[in-house]
Amino acid sequence: MQNGVMRAVPSILRAAVRAPVSGQARREVLFCLTGVPFGLVNPVVGFYLVTMLLWWATPSRRPPNPAWWDILGGLLAAVLMLLVLAAGAARPLGAASRRLAARLLGERIAAPPLRPGRGLDGRLAAGLRDGPGWRAAAYQVVKLPVAVFECYAVVVFWGFGLVNLSYPFWWLSFRNHPPGTHLHPVPVFTPLGWFGQGTFHVATLPGAFAAFAAGLGMLLAAPWVTRAVVAVDGWLMRRLLGPGGLAQRVRDLEQSRAVAVDDAAAQLRRLERDLHDGAQIRLATLAMNLGMAKKKLGADGEVLDPPAVRELVDAALLGAKDAIGELRELAKGIHPPVLDNGLADALATLAASNAIPAQLTISLPVRPTPAIESIAYFCAAELLANAAKHSHAGDIKIDASGRDGMLLLRITDDGTGGADPARGSGLSGLMQRVAVVDGRLEISSPSGGPTRVTIALPLRA
Amino acid sequence: MRIVIAEDAALFRAGLVRLLEDDGHQVCAAVADGGALLAAVDRHQPDVVVADIRMPPTYTDEGLRAALELRQTHPGTAVLMLSQYIETTYAARLLRNSPAGVGYLLKDRVADVTEFVDAVSRVAAGGTALDREVVSQLLAASRHAGGLDPLTPRERDVLTLMAEGRSNAGIATALVLSLGTIEKHVASIFGKLGLPASESDNRRVLAVLRYLGS
Numbered sequence: 151m152q153n154g155v156m157r158a159v160p161s162i163l164r165a166a167v168r169a170p171v172s173g174q175a176r177r178e179v180l181f182c183l184t185g186v187p188f189g190l191v192n193p194v195v196g197f198y199l200v201t202m203l204l205w206w207a208t209p210s211r212r213p214p215n216p217a218w219w220d221i222l223g224g225l226l227a228a229v230l231m232l233l234v235l236a237a238g239a240a241r242p243l244g245a246a247s248r249r250l251a252a253r254l255l256g257e258r259i260a261a262p263p264l265r266p267g268r269g270l271d272g273r274l275a276a277g278l279r280d281g282p283g284w285r286a287a288a289y290q291v292v293k294l295p296v297a298v299f300e301c302y303a304v305v306v307f308w309g310f311g312l313v314n315l316s317y318p319f320w321w322l323s324f325r326n327h328p329p330g331t332h333l334h335p336v337p338v339f340t341p342l343g344w345f346g347q348g349t350f351h352v353a354t355l356p357g358a359f360a361a362f363a364a365g366l367g368m369l370l371a372a373p374w375v376t377r378a379v380v381a382v383d384g385w386l387m388r389r390l391l392g393p394g395g396l397a398q399r400v401r402d403l404e405q406s407r408a409v410a411v412d413d414a415a416a417q418l419r420r421l422e423r424d425l426h427d428g429a430q431i432r433l434a435t436l437a438m439n440l441g442m443a444k445k446k447l448g449a450d451g452e453v454l455d456p457p458a459v460r461e462l463v464d465a466a467l468l469g470a471k472d473a474i475g476e477l478r479e480l481a482k483g484i485h486p487p488v489l490d491n492g493l494a495d496a497l498a499t500l501a502a503s504n505a506i507p508a509q510l511t512i513s514l515p516v517r518p519t520p521a522i523e524s525i526a527y528f529c530a531a532e533l534l535a536n537a538a539k540h541s542h543a544g545d546i547k548i549d550a551s552g553r554d555g556m557l558l559l560r561i562t563d564d565g566t567g568g569a570d571p572a573r574g575s576g577l578s579g580l581m582q583r584v585a586v587v588d589g590r591l592e593i594s595s596p597s598g599g600p601t602r603v604t605i606a607l608p609l610r611a
Numbered sequence: 612m613r614i615v616i617a618e619d620a621a622l623f624r625a626g627l628v629r630l631l632e633d634d635g636h637q638v639c640a641a642v643a644d645g646g647a648l649l650a651a652v653d654r655h656q657p658d659v660v661v662a663d664i665r666m667p668p669t670y671t672d673e674g675l676r677a678a679l680e681l682r683q684t685h686p687g688t689a690v691l692m693l694s695q696y697i698e699t700t701y702a703a704r705l706l707r708n709s710p711a712g713v714g715y716l717l718k719d720r721v722a723d724v725t726e727f728v729d730a731v732s733r734v735a736a737g738g739t740a741l742d743r744e745v746v747s748q749l750l751a752a753s754r755h756a757g758g759l760d761p762l763t764p765r766e767r768d769v770l771t772l773m774a775e776g777r778s779n780a781g782i783a784t785a786l787v788l789s790l791g792t793i794e795k796h797v798a799s800i801f802g803k804l805g806l807p808a809s810e811s812d813n814r815r816v817l818a819v820l821r822y823l824g825s
Contacts, residue, residue, distance in 0.1 A: 431623050441630075
C-alpha cells in the first residue's frame, strides 16, 4: 500500500508539470476564447445595450439614470431577441458551438433533429414550438456567465500567470539601478483579489522572484481551472445542444440496432470460417485418405502395400473423430443445449467445467426470455475464460439474481485485476452485446485486483 | 511431373503431397500462401501448380490472384485451382485468356484419386479440367438453355464432359462408349449448336464455354 503511494508520486508530479504544456490545455484555452463571442449573443446583453442606447440617445437634457421607458425598451429588445433565438437563430449558433467543441475538445455532440415546417410562416410557427430551438436559446442565455468564467480562467490564470513569470527577467533588465535609488513598488496580480492595486507589491529582486513563484503556481493550476470551466460548458452543451430525450433514444436504438446487425453478420462469417477451416477441410482430407487407401486396395486380388493402407485408414478414422468433435464444439457455440434447461443449469455446467473453481449463487424466481439467457450465458462464459486466462485468480464467484424485472449477473475473482475494456476487444464486445437489449456492463478492476464485473439485463427482450 | 503445391491447411497439404508422390510425381515444394507460391514457382519452375484459392493473409482469393499472376509470368506452368466452393466468376477469371493448362476443381474430387491425378496430368499437358459443378452451374445459368433443347440426353452428357475439358477418348472411357460413337455425338452437338468444329480439345472447351456463358 505504502509502496503503491510512493510509486504513484512521481507520476502525479510528472502529470502536473506536463499539464500546462499539453495540447489538450492549449485547445481548451482556445475553446474558452473562441466561445466569448457566442456569450455576447444573449438577451441580457441585448437588454443592457438597448437600455443604454435609449438613455444615451434621449434628446435634450439627459437624466442622470436611464428612465423607465429606456428600461422597458431594453426589456422588449431582450424578449424579441429571445424569440428570434428560439425561432431559428440559436440553432446555427448551437451548431457552431458543437463544431468548436468537436474540433477543440473532441466532444462529439449529435445534432438535434431538423425542424419541421415549410415556408416562412410555417417555419416561424414551427420555430416557436421547436423544443431543440428553445434549448439552443437557453444555451445562449447561460453561455454568458459561463463565458465570463472562461474569460476569467484564461486571463487571470494563464495571462497573469505568464506575466508574473516574466517579473525577474525584466526586473534584471530594466530595474538595475544603483543601490539607494527609490523605486516605486510594482503590483502583482493573482486570483486572490486581482481588482485594483494587485494582490501584493514588489520592490526588490527577491520580490520579483516571489512574483515568479506566484506565476508558476498559477500556471500549474491554470489547466485544471480551464478544464473545470470547459467541463461545465461541455455538460451544458450536451444537455442543451444535443438531441433531446426521445430523439436521443432513437439515436441510441439506431446505434444498438447497427451493432446487433453487425454482430449477427460477424457471427455468421465466423461460423463460415470455422466450418471452412475446420470440419470441411478435415472431411476433405479424410475423403482423400480413404481414396488413397481404396486405390491401394485395388479392385480385387492381392493388396500390395497393407501397412500403407492401414496407416491411411487410421488417419481417416482420426480425421473423422476430429471432424465430429469440431462440429460438436461448433454446434455448442451456436446454442449450448444445456441452456434449454434454463440459465441456472447452464451456469452450473459452466462453473463446473471452468479451469478455476467457481462458486455459484443463483436466485432467479422468474425465468428470463431465451435471448437474455443466451446473452447472459455467453457473457459469463467469456468472463470466466478471461479470468482463467489473465487474472491468476484462485477463486471465482458467480452470482445471478433476478429482481425488479432485471437479471443481475455478477462475476468476481480474487485475481490481479487490471482488466480494461479499452485494451481488449473482448470486454467492449460484451458491452456492445449487452447494450443491444438495453443492458449495462460495469467493470471494477483496479490494478492488483479484485475484478468485479456486473451485468444488468432486462428479464425480457 | 514436377509439381508445386500451395494449401494452407497442413493436413490436407500433407495428404496432397503423399497422393501425388505415390503416383510417381515429384513435389518440389508445398507452401501455405500466395507469396510463397510465387517464390517457389520462380525457384523450381514446375510443370504444374496445385493451389488452394482461399489462403492467408486475406483468406479471400489469394490463391487465384497468385495463379493469374503466374499465367502472365510463367506461361509454361499449368495451374490447377482447388477450392471448397465453386464460384463461376472465379472460373471465368481463370479462363479469360485461354483454357490451356488451367483447371478448377472442388477439393472433394481428390477422394477419387485416379480421376484427380488424371486431371492434374491433363492440365500439366496443356489441357483443361473444370469441375462438373462449374459446368452444371453454367448449364443451369445458360441464357441458351432453350438452345440446348434439341440435344438428346446422351449428347448433354457428352457436352458436359467436353466442357470439363475431356478429350474424346476421355469421354468414351467415362461413358463406357466407343470412340466412334463419341465422335458422332460431338459432331452432332457442334452441328445443332452452330459451333465451328475444332480439332484441338482446348478450342473445343472454349467454344462450349463461350456458348454457355454468352
